[in-house]
Amino acid sequence: MAIDITGPSISRVSGDNKSGSLESKNRDAVSLKMDQQSPSRADSLTLTRDSDMLKKIENTINERPIDNNDKINRLKASIDSGGYNIDPKRVADKFIQFEISLTG
Numbered sequence: 001m002a003i004d005i006t007g008p009s010i011s012r013v014s015g016d017n018k019s020g021s022l023e024s025k026n027r028d029a030v031s032l033k034m035d036q037q038s039p040s041r042a043d044s045l046t047l048t049r050d051s052d053m054l055k056k057i058e059n060t061i062n063e064r065p066i067d068n069n070d071k072i073n074r075l076k077a078s079i080d081s082g083g084y085n086i087d088p089k090r091v092a093d094k095f096i097q098f099e100i101s102l103t104g
Contacts, residue, residue, distance in 0.1 A: 078084040 075084065
């Protein structure tokens, strides 16, 4: 919440002080301004159909069991035996496809 302080910021040092100090007046003005700025309506949140769909997809994914142990064991065995070959051209092509999908 922004506070708008108007008026001089120098307090009165001497002179007639019958009507109160400037500091007191400024403090009262700030207090009044803050009271006037209080929200007159409540905040609200509206979910779209897309967000509902994304939430359902997320729940579906979270409910699926993760069972990659067989695949992981096969890859470990292949790497340990030296039979796992990496094709650098294929990896580079996949990187390029990924970058294109981000920009396109």
